[in-house]
Amino acid sequence: MSAQKFRYYVLLGNMRTGSNLFERTMQSFDGFTCHGELFNPHFVGYPIKESLFDMTVEQREQNPVALIEEMIALDADVLPGFRLFTGHDPRILDHVLQDPRCAKIILTRNPMDSYVSHKIAKATDQWKLGDLHRRRTQKVEFDFDEFQLFLGKRRENADYIHSVLQTTGQAAFHISYDDLSEISVFNGLAKFLGSDEEIKNFGIRGSRQNPEPLSEKVSNYDQLCADVRQLNIFEPEIAPYLEPRHSPSSKRIQVANSMPLMYLPLHESRSDPISGWMASLERDGALPRSGLAGAEVNKWLNSHTDKWVFTCLQHPVERAYDSFCNLLLFKGTKGMNWVRNMMINFYQMDLPDPKLRLGVSTEDLIASGYSLEKHARNFKKFIPFLAGNLRNQTRAPALPAWGSQSVWIDSYARWCQPHMIIPPHRLKECQTWIEQMFELTPLADNPYQVAAHNFPLADVYSTDIERLTRRAYAIDYQKYGILDWPGRP
Secondary structure: OOOOOOOEEEEEEOOOOOHHHHHHHHOOOOOEEEOOEOOOOOOOEOOOOOEEOOEEHHHHHHOHHHHHHHHHHHOOOOEEEEEEEOOOOHHHHHHHHHOOOEEEEEEEOOHHHHHHHHHHHHHHOOOOOOOHHHOOOOOEOOOHHHHHHHHHHHHHHHHHHHHHHHHOOOOOEEEEHHHHHOHHHHHHHHHHOOOOOOOOOOOOOOOOOOOOOHHHOEOOHHHHHHHHOOOHHHOOOOOOOOOOOOOOOHHHOEEOOOOOEEEOOOOOHHHOOHHHHHHHHOOOOOOOEOOOOHHHHHHHHHHOOOOEEEEEOOOHHHHHHHHHHHHHOOOOOOOOHHHHHHHHHHOOOOOOOOOOOOOOOHHHHHHOOOOHHHHHHHHHHHHHHHHHHHOOOOOOOOOHHHOOHHHHHHHHOOOOOOOEEEOHHHHHHHHHHHHHHOOOOOOOOOOOOOOOOOOOHHHHOOHHHHHHHHHHOHHHHHHHOOOOOOOOO
16 A cells, blocks of 8 residues: 555544553554544643644634644654544544545444443543552442433444445444554554554553453442343344345335325335325325435425324334245246245245246145145244345345335435334324324224235244244334234234
8 A cells, every 4th residue: 555545544433442542552653643632622632732733722623624734744754643532523523534545543442341431430530540559440330321322422423434434435444442452453554554664562551440340340230231131232132233224216205195294115015005095095095196206305395394204114024924925935026036946945945836926826826735834834934034134144135125124214314204103003093193183084994904915924923933033123123112913903
């Protein structure tokens, strides 16, 4: 890599992630320097320092980018850098992320360790430790609400950084807290920054302030253990969330003809009852408009100030069953035949005769030797495949048709956020509420109909199916409080 590729670097991290240790190590190189927290709201570079590079805090606030340029100009013989945390100047975060000549280094640490370390530092007023004999200790109390806020801010910041780097085609050098003790990692970082320099030892560095296990640092450790089980990032039964994002077309969005009502579909139209319900609310029974271009969606949103945007969740068991029956059960679905063959060869599924097609009568299906019992076994094998597929563990694509609905809702955010996300067991009461809001005549019956298949889901469903589906769609169940199937009114 050319040494001229980068003009400066930024460490993207947070307090209590090891950033001081990182900075001291970077000062061990002849070719690098680091200037602390240049954009801390309370000081420039280091605590109590009111100016740096002949710029005061007030001057920095007026022209923050000028401070970076001053740093580069005055450190012409080395590659300079600084530390930037969540909560520092957002203008600078955007600037460095968009600047391809700024090297991005991302430092992370287990958020619980970081949170507890921060609590101890505040309680003891000791933010650095030079030698053990000066160490102050104190147990702290874990606050679940405070930790959720702490975690949420860092997640939001990390997601934003990740998104910008992806969309601008840039790479970052990632370092974890544990990597800070590895000389080879820092020598690798030097190569990333364009230098062949290597260090042989760390020299003088600070000591880790609180090396004890959490149980010795937190006064209400048992409560901590009970509370964090509510968060999926600490939940051992929930696999990592690696499902690819989708980009739903604006053409899927549906809007009512005579009401400021917009619907964001989450499942296939052939099994979606909401369109029919919206049509039944119209005086002429007209179906909602769809197939809108992006500009038309934006125009509708701008012209309806008193609008209501909603989406309706499909029960995950129904979602999995619809996908299995519509896409894999029979041969002939576009682009899915090779996946169907994979299910037969590697997942030991005994699927119907390939001569049969979707739409065959149940009588003919059974006559071919495909029974309800065989069908139930196949579906039970499909769900573990689905769970692995959504976590990027299979060769088959993670199709939007069976993807997690939380991913769909996040993806719709490019257009708008729904005012209401209706879980399956709340459908009827939410529909009634919408009818009352627009002063419409309520419908006598719940328009929801479970999609029809050769074998009804009710004949296949079991507690094992529910358990497996909860694993496959863990995020949806957790986020939206979905009840076991059948959970419909």
